[in-house]
Amino acid sequence: MATYNTNEFRSGLKLMIDGDPYTIVDNEFVKPGKGQAFNRARVRNLKTGRTVEKTWKSGESVEAADVMDRDMEYLYSDGEFWHFMLTDGSFEQFAAPETAMTEAVKWLKGNEVCLVTLWNDAPLTVTPPNFVELQITETDPGVKGDTASGGTKPATLETGTVIKVPLYMDENEIVKIDTRNGEYVSRVKS
Amino acid sequence: MTDNGRPSAALNALQARAQLNRQIRDFMQQRGILEVETPALSQSGNTDPYIDSFSVHTRSGTRYLHTSPEYPMKRLLAAGSGDIYQLCKVWREEENGAQHNSEFSMLEYYRVGFSERRLMQEVAELLTLLLPNITIPPSYRSYQACFLETLALDPHNVSIAALQRCAAAHQIEVSGELDRQGWLDLLFTHVIEATFDPHRLSFIYHYPAEQAALAQVISQEGVAVAQRFEVYCGALELGNGYQELTDAARSAERLQQDAAQRLNQGLAPIPADLRFLAAMQAGLPRSAGIALGLDRLLLCQSGQSTLKRVISFAWELA
Numbered sequence: 447m448a449t450y451n452t453n454e455f456r457s458g459l460k461l462m463i464d465g466d467p468y469t470i471v472d473n474e475f476v477k478p479g480k481g482q483a484f485n486r487a488r489v490r491n492l493k494t495g496r497t498v499e500k501t502w503k504s505g506e507s508v509e510a511a512d513v514m515d516r517d518m519e520y521l522y523s524d525g526e527f528w529h530f531m532l533t534d535g536s537f538e539q540f541a542a543p544e545t546a547m548t549e550a551v552k553w554l555k556g557n558e559v560c561l562v563t564l565w566n567d568a569p570l571t572v573t574p575p576n577f578v579e580l581q582i583t584e585t586d587p588g589v590k591g592d593t594a595s596g597g598t599k600p601a602t603l604e605t606g607t608v609i610k611v612p613l614y615m616d617e618n619e620i621v622k623i624d625t626r627n628g629e630y631v632s633r634v635k636s
Numbered sequence: 637m638t639d640n641g642r643p644s645a646a647l648n649a650l651q652a653r654a655q656l657n658r659q660i661r662d663f664m665q666q667r668g669i670l671e672v673e674t675p676a677l678s679q680s681g682n683t684d685p686y687i688d689s690f691s692v693h694t695r696s697g698t699r700y701l702h703t704s705p706e707y708p709m710k711r712l713l714a715a716g717s718g719d720i721y722q723l724c725k726v727w728r729e730e731e732n733g734a735q736h737n738s739e740f741s742m743l744e745y746y747r748v749g750f751s752e753r754r755l756m757q758e759v760a761e762l763l764t765l766l767l768p769n770i771t772i773p774p775s776y777r778s779y780q781a782c783f784l785e786t787l788a789l790d791p792h793n794v795s796i797a798a799l800q801r802c803a804a805a806h807q808i809e810v811s812g813e814l815d816r817q818g819w820l821d822l823l824f825t826h827v828i829e830a831t832f833d834p835h836r837l838s839f840i841y842h843y844p845a846e847q848a849a850l851a852q853v854i855s856q857e858g859v860a861v862a863q864r865f866e867v868y869c870g871a872l873e874l875g876n877g878y879q880e881l882t883d884a885a886r887s888a889e890r891l892q893q894d895a896a897q898r899l900n901q902g903l904a905p906i907p908a909d910l911r912f913l914a915a916m917q918a919g920l921p922r923s924a925g926i927a928l929g930l931d932r933l934l935l936c937q938s939g940q941s942t943l944k945r946v947i948s949f950a951w952e953l954a
Contacts, residue, residue, distance in 0.1 A: 453730045475733030479866045479876040480847045481686055482814065482821040483731075501826065503812030504730070 448510040452485040452502045460492070460513035463500065467492045467511035467565050475504070492563065492570050495548075511565065518562040520554045528554075530562055530569070542569035550574045552607040553625045574625045579634050580604050581620050588616035598630075644944040644953055652934055653946065656766060657723060660743055663762055669719040669745060674708035676701055676724065680909035683894035684849065685901055688729035690738075700906065701727040704927050705744050706850070707912035710880070713746055713923060714915035721745035723930070734942040735872065737931060737951050746925035752863045752879040755924035756839050759867055759877065763837055767869060767936055774837035779861075782840060783820075786828050791820050791844060792859045799823065817846055834870035841865035850887060851878035867928075869936040877926035884916040 450459060455473040462468070468489040477483035483504035490497045492513065502508065518530035518540065527541035528551070540562060544551075550560065550572040561573040585601035591614070598610040603621075611621060611630050620634040643650075664671065681689040681700030690701040702708075705722050712720055726742045747755055760774045783791040787802055799819035803810065806827050814822060832838045841864070845853045848862035855861075863879035881887055891908040898905060934946040944950040 453732075473733075475731065475736050476825045477686075477731065477736070478821045478825050479873055480684070480843070480849055480864075482818040483686060484810075484822065484825060486826065499807070499809070501808055501810040501822065503810070503814060503818070506812040508811070 448512075449507040450510050452504050452506055452508065455485050455487060455502075460511040461489065462509040462511045463489065463491075466494075467513050467570065469513075471497055476501075477504075492565065493545075513570065514564045516562050516564060517559055520556060520558050520560055522556060528572070530560065530572070533559055540564070540569050542572050546570055547572050549625075549628075552605060552628070553578045553580070553623065555580065555605055576624060576626060577622055577631065578625055579620050579622050580607075582611065582615060582617055585611065585615060585617055589613040639953055643948045644950040645946055645948050649934065649938060649940075649946045650948060652937060653930075656930065656934060656937070659766055660721075660723065660762075663765065664721050664745070667719070669721050669747075670717065672709065672712060672717070672720045672722050673724070674702075674705045674712070674722060676726075678702060678708070678909070679907065680707070680912075681906040682706075683891050683898065683906050683908055685894055685897040685903060688731075689906060690727050690729050703728050704742060706925075706927070707909045709744060709746060709925075710920055711912060711915040713748065714918050714920050719745075719747050732951050734944075735932065735935070737943045737947055739951065739954065740943075740947075741930040742927055743930055744925065744927045746880070746923050748921050748923045750924040752841065752865060752877065752924050755877055755879075755926060756841070756865055756867070759875065759926055759928075760837060760839070763867065763869070763874070763933075766933060767837075769937065769939075770835065770837060770869065772833070772836050774839055774867075775833070776839045776841065778842040779840055779844065780842065780859075782824070782828050786831050787823060789823075792861070817844065820844070829868070829871040829873075832868050832871050836870070838868040839865055840868070848881070848890070849878070850881050850890060852881050867926075869933075872932055872936060873929075874932050874936070875926050875928035877924065880920060880923050880925055882916075882920045882922060884913065884919075887916045888913050 455470055457470055457472055459470045460467055468491055471488040471490050473485055473487040476486050485502045485504055488497055488499050517533045519533055521529040521531055527543060528547055530540050532538045546569045553574045558575055562569050563571045580603040582601045583604050586599050597613045599613055600608050601611040602608050609630055622631040622634050624631050677692060677699040679699060682703040687703050689703055692699045704726055705724055709720060722744050724742055725739055727739050731738055780791055783789050789802060796816050796819060803822060808826050810822060842856060842861040843864045845860035845862055848864060851862045851864035853860050853862050865877045866873055867875045931943050931946055935943060940946060
């Protein structure tokens with residue numbers, strides 16, 4: 447069993463806590479003038495996404511989680527699983543259940559390279575690329591010349607996701623989106 | 637390497653440090669306190685089981701980098717130096733974080749004939765001078781008062797079970813076996829420190845006797861307490877002061893207790909400083925002393941949130 451000592455704690459380190467894999471969000475070394483030192487960390491449960499605070503007596507060993515981040519290309523969905531392939535040339539494929547996909551399903555149409563977090567060799571979470579380019583399939587007709595008012599309207603994308611776009615955008619146009627906040631970034635000239 | 641060799645602190649932080657050192661030297665000179673230097677690499681080390689010394693392997697045996705200049709400065713006091721201070725670098729292994737850097741700067745000073753209370757007042761004067769942003773007068777509270785006021789627990793008379801319940805009530809989840817003092821340390825660092833006024837100095841005194849280190853222990857309403865104090869700026873601990881233990885036999889006992897605890901915790905043994913003990917036997921004058929962390933002082937002064945911004949090259953860039 448691999449373990450980490452608290453002095454190895456840093457953001458992103460993956461730990462097993464009460465049977466679940468966690469990642470360290472941040473860690474603070476706390477010590478009174480005399481006496482016991484502690485590592486006070488905020489940790490995120492990789493299964494539920496919940497963040498909690500935990501304290502360790504400094505110098506303790508903590509079980510490492512067998513968690514790895516790998517780049518994988520999204521291939522297709524069979525309705526139950528989303529299929530991914532390693533980009534390292536091994537062509538090895540992995541099937542991610544819906545619980546691992548969460549928000550990622552909103553932005554994927556195929557061929558995007560995603561960050562797939564594997565726990566015991568099974569996909570645990572899928573993080574889409576920070577930016578994706580998708581076509582608008584449905585929106586109100588564009589208001590010509592309105593590039594300054596800052597107004598927005600809803601638009602349905604080819605993945606079925608609805609986002610807010612500027613008033614001048616039209617159907618069939620391609621938009622660039624920041625997947626971390628789900629916001630429109632720019633128009634992509636086709 | 638992503639830092640391109642650049643410092644972690646800005647130029648104005650380096651200037652603030654230079655000014656701080658000047659102000660401290662002026663303060664000390666005005667009071668007739670002598671600046672001294674003592675060795676950083678010694679044949680003996682700090683025996684405190686919660687402080688790790690760096691050891692250096694030399695051709696003539698192991699040497700330890702000092703974690704504070706306490707032992708040799710007390711040897712000077714015993715030799716009749718009178719009031720002394722030192723500005724120096726000290727090292728503590730495995731202490732790194734936003735408020736810790738394994739190599740840091742310390743002001744340690746001793747006042748002969750001073751009581752703990754008188755030293756607290758002088759430290760308040762010094763810190764008020766060095767931290768112009770602190771304008772309200774400091775607060776002085778005992779360790780016991782902190783626990784009673786914040787948690788309604790008497791630290792000198794509370795069970796481990798009650799401390800555990802209190803930690804749970806404050807949503808503190810902790811891994812690892814803690815002894816009674818460990819639970820007190822946990823609640824102090826996680827709950828009590830956070831209640832300190834961020835714009836004020838807080839002096840906390842009369843720590844539990846088991847945390848006396850080399851401070852005098854007295855009986856206060858039937859409870860043995862250490863004449864040791866800590867000074868905080870907001871929730872940040874700046875320094876640790878003692879009414880110095882002058883009893884040579886007790887000093888030797890404390891170092892033996894440290895050694896026993898180190899053994900018990902599976903820590904490497906550290907040779908006790910026999911020359912320090914010999915000086916204690918020769919006679920340490922009644923005195924009070926304090927060690928102050930200068931990097932943290934600069935942190936309070938600048939309002940930065942991490943020591944990296946006040947240290948030219950923080951630990952990972954050194």
